[in-house]
Amino acid sequence: MTRRQSSERQSTGQRGAEQDAQAGQGERHGQDGQGERHGQDGQGERPGHDVIGRAWAELVATARRTAADGLVVGTSGNVSVRVATEDGDLVLVTPSGVPYDRLGAGDAVGVGLDGRQRLGELTPTSELPLHLEIYRATDAAAVVHTHAVHATAVSTLVTELPLIHYMAAALGGPVRVAPYALYGTEELAGNMLGALADRTGCLLQNHGTVTYGNSLDQAYDRTAQLEWMCRLWLAASSVPGREPFLLSRAQLDEVVDKLRGYGQHPAR
Numbered sequence: 169m170t171r172r173q174s175s176e177r178q179s180t181g182q183r184g185a186e187q188d189a190q191a192g193q194g195e196r197h198g199q200d201g202q203g204e205r206h207g208q209d210g211q212g213e214r215p216g217h218d219v220i221g222r223a224w225a226e227l228v229a230t231a232r233r234t235a236a237d238g239l240v241v242g243t244s245g246n247v248s249v250r251v252a253t254e255d256g257d258l259v260l261v262t263p264s265g266v267p268y269d270r271l272g273a274g275d276a277v278g279v280g281l282d283g284r285q286r287l288g289e290l291t292p293t294s295e296l297p298l299h300l301e302i303y304r305a306t307d308a309a310a311v312v313h314t315h316a317v318h319a320t321a322v323s324t325l326v327t328e329l330p331l332i333h334y335m336a337a338a339l340g341g342p343v344r345v346a347p348y349a350l351y352g353t354e355e356l357a358g359n360m361l362g363a364l365a366d367r368t369g370c371l372l373q374n375h376g377t378v379t380y381g382n383s384l385d386q387a388y389d390r391t392a393q394l395e396w397m398c399r400l401w402l403a404a405s406s407v408p409g410r411e412p413f414l415l416s417r418a419q420l421d422e423v424v425d426k427l428r429g430y431g432q433h434p435a436r
């Protein structure tokens with residue numbers, strides 16, 4: 169799952185303008201990130217305070233979006249983003265137990281890939297192992313974890329989301345369910361990594377969703393698509409006396425191939 173991702177990855181700094189244009193409502197009316205958002209767009213600048221501040225503002229906006237869109241209730245999910253620094257990768261992550269609308273520019277929390285806290289006073293999310301495992305194993309730039317209700321419901325019913333829609337291809341193939349383990353543990357992180365092989369998203373049994381991407385927007389969109397697909401399957405499979413038609417693996421692979429070529433020069 170790392171090979172394709174590596175070419176997709178962009179630095180957070182280069183994405184500043186695009187992200188600003190897409191920032192969520194909550195942030196626009198909030199108080200945090202004001203300084204960063206009026207700064208330069210970061211074209212070509214060295215990763216520094218502005219880049220970290222901007223990445224944090226984007227992270228807070230994304231976390232608020234998961235709550236506003238009903239993918240999490242309260243602070244039950246978490247979001248992270250990777251920022252390249254001179255001291256190695258810094259992972260900004262939502263803190264444990266702080267409502268997203270109270271997070272401000274001064275609340276940034278950052279850890280190294282070894283889990284050691286390098287930035288901020290607040291305690292990182294208890295699901296930090298999930299996030300770090302993905303950053304260590306892939307070139308992911310952002311990770312979104314939620315307890316979205318339809319996806320979590322599906323995680324209690326199957327070991328893999330049935331191929332109800334071709335959008336599964338956007339996550340790399342049929343979405344697996346990682347076996348249950350206690351939240352916040354390395355065991356859960358390991359189970360998740362197994363379920364993520366050649367995928368950019370998975371379900372966690374009796375728990376929720378995990379997706380990653382080359383930006384916060386992409387990771388968020390994958391979560392929203394996954395939740396939508398789970399909702400679709402639940403709706404279709406709950407019609408009495410009927411079983412939904414499913415796509416074959418060959419039909420899905422055809423879409424995976426088509427998406428792989430999307431936006432690039434024809435490969436064949």
Ligand SMILES: [Zn+2]
Pocket residue numbers: 244245295313314315351375376
């Ligand atoms: Zn969780």
